[in-house]
Amino acid sequence: MVGRPAYGYVVWQHGTPQTLHSLLEGGTPANAQAFSMPDWLRNRRTLLLEKLPGARPVTDAGPGPYPGDDATDGNSAAGTSPLEQPANVLALQRSSTGRQSLTFAAFRDEPKEDWQPAEVTKVGLDPGRLAPAEDVSGVIGVYIGLGRGQGLLPINHHPVTEIIGVATRRRLTVLEVQLPLPAPAVAYTDLQWARVQLGLEDGDIKRLTPLLDDIQNLTERASGQTRTGHQPSTTDGKPHPALVIGVQTVAESIPRILNPPAAINTGSAAEQTETVTGSAPLVLASDLDVVASSGIAKDESASAKTWRVMAICADWHAGVESEILGRLDPELCLAGLTAATLQGKAVLLLLGHQHGRHKHRASTTTDRDATGPARLTGNGPVYLDKWQSRLDLGVAERYPLLRVHMRTPDRPGATLEVLESLREALRESLGVPDWNVWYARVTVAHGNIAQIQLTVRLAIDPAMTTAVGKSISEWGLPEFSKIERQALAAAAGKLAAMKDPAGSSAPGLYAPEDTVISVGLVNTVDLDPPSGSPGQAAAANSAQ
Numbered sequence: 001m002v003g004r005p006a007y008g009y010v011v012w013q014h015g016t017p018q019t020l021h022s023l024l025e026g027g028t029p030a031n032a033q034a035f036s037m038p039d040w041l042r043n044r045r046t047l048l049l050e051k052l053p054g055a056r057p058v059t060d061a062g063p064g065p066y067p068g069d070d071a072t073d074g075n076s077a078a079g080t081s082p083l084e085q086p087a088n089v090l091a092l093q094r095s096s097t098g099r100q101s102l103t104f105a106a107f108r109d110e111p112k113e114d115w116q117p118a119e120v121t122k123v124g125l126d127p128g129r130l131a132p133a134e135d136v137s138g139v140i141g142v143y144i145g146l147g148r149g150q151g152l153l154p155i156n157h158h159p160v161t162e163i164i165g166v167a168t169r170r171r172l173t174v175l176e177v178q179l180p181l182p183a184p185a186v187a188y189t190d191l192q193w194a195r196v197q198l199g200l201e202d203g204d205i206k207r208l209t210p211l212l213d214d215i216q217n218l219t220e221r222a223s224g225q226t227r228t229g230h231q232p233s234t235t236d237g238k239p240h241p242a243l244v245i246g247v248q249t250v251a252e253s254i255p256r257i258l259n260p261p262a263a264i265n266t267g268s269a270a271e272q273t274e275t276v277t278g279s280a281p282l283v284l285a286s287d288l289d290v291v292a293s294s295g296i297a298k299d300e301s302a303s304a305k306t307w308r309v310m311a312i313c314a315d316w317h318a319g320v321e322s323e324i325l326g327r328l329d330p331e332l333c334l335a336g337l338t339a340a341t342l343q344g345k346a347v348l349l350l351l352g353h354q355h356g357r358h359k360h361r362a363s364t365t366t367d368r369d370a371t372g373p374a375r376l377t378g379n380g381p382v383y384l385d386k387w388q389s390r391l392d393l394g395v396a397e398r399y400p401l402l403r404v405h406m407r408t409p410d411r412p413g414a415t416l417e418v419l420e421s422l423r424e425a426l427r428e429s430l431g432v433p434d435w436n437v438w439y440a441r442v443t444v445a446h447g448n449i450a451q452i453q454l455t456v457r458l459a460i461d462p463a464m465t466t467a468v469g470k471s472i473s474e475w476g477l478p479e480f481s482k483i484e485r486q487a488l489a490a491a492a493g494k495l496a497a498m499k500d501p502a503g504s505s506a507p508g509l510y511a512p513e514d515t516v517i518s519v520g521l522v523n524t525v526d527l528d529p530p531s532g533s534p535g536q537a538a539a540a541n542s543a544q
Helices: 020-026 039-050 159-169 202-228 262-266 320-326 414-430 477-499 535-540
Strands: 007-013 089-096 101-107 119-123 138-147 173-181 191-200 244-248 307-315 333-342 345-353 366-368 374-376 381-388 401-409 435-445 449-458 516-521
Touching: 007 307, 007 381, 020 101, 020 414, 020 435, 089 333, 089 345, 089 414, 101 307, 101 345, 119 381, 138 159, 138 202, 159 173, 159 191, 159 202, 159 320, 159 333, 191 202, 202 244, 307 320, 320 345, 333 435, 401 414, 414 435, 414 449, 414 477, 414 516, 477 516
Parallel strands: none
Antiparallel strands: 007 101, 007 119, 089 101, 089 435, 138 191, 138 244, 173 191, 173 333, 307 345, 307 381, 333 345, 366 374, 374 381, 401 449, 401 516, 435 449
């Protein structure tokens, strides 16, 4: 906010399993160990570190490993000194398939030269081009549902692209795009969902009515196509089901579906909730697998390089998302999309599919400079453009998903701290340390408050009995409250170790102030559960 440079990167993790933790450890500042200490401070540092139980003598190469480090766990914090400054994340966006992850990250300090968590491309950030996000006074969420297993729609005619185009015409800011997304209600779990969040400023209220009119026209057009039989077609010529669209104008509310299918609109409550067994059903990683839900597997080899992974980072201006999507190859079909505005950049992490492979079409839509990333004609750079097969992307297992929300004062290592603390709490409660961050969003609001959102994929059977004597699907408020307390306590202990390596002060003295951690399962809201059933309570704990 004061014009200080930041350092942005696009990181593609693929092949061998790699975690968000390893990415953040690799982002340790280059100058973290270049600090020149006075002799008296260096001597005191040596004495303090050698007093730590189990610590080996300090040498010129530095101390370590420290007690509690576990180099065998891929999610652990191995090798970071309490006196070494950890990565300070200013912004982060992460999206994943079964075996790959694509991440945009902006750090306050430049990482070490040997930082190689995977394939890394530097993104130029201009400190004078921060997008004005603080002026947003209201958020409109538009939910879009499409049938599963029916193929994919071309990106230029996809309803997500149409909604973004409507927002551009009405001069509204696109805050976020998520495809896929959990269904907004149990009755709609047979559809693949996306959400486009639009920001309203104080003077934009007059644009709300025209926006809703445009959305209503889109739903009526989709319904009309269904009645007349002229439905939009997929790439293989099969008719695509009509759109189901919902609008959410209050953050805490359930989206209102504008055009529910007749079977849901007229069906009884018993028919709508017949798959619910006493509580709001879990959302599994396999439910959000866009590759599997597309139905493409029926028509092509699993080793065919027909899937396109792209990371696009362009200088933000109003309507830039619509411009970028409109300039992509018209034969490319949209499978997955995560979009946000971070550090003055419109960041789009995209997964597309092109039937019959790309051949040489990519050269007509992108230009490649020998010294830089590929560039969309007339728009910002494409920092990653890879053709992958279904085998490369992997398959999402039937694993439960855990949502984590954290709010804490901005400080170096805040994101890494919550990962380590959560790992320890989950290991004690679940007894299974294998987990991975599937989705992540980190932003620093108002220059000093870090807001962290994670979707964690737990590698356990949902029906397996955990350390607390219940399957995870039976967990409730007591179990998650315990995890939250344990995570906060672990974070306090790590902060104490950083501030006082000798351990002379109690960890409680360094408990993070104004820090809140919220943990819960990702599940689907049951809008009409049987009277008095646990589903009514579980719905309050669901994640949209």
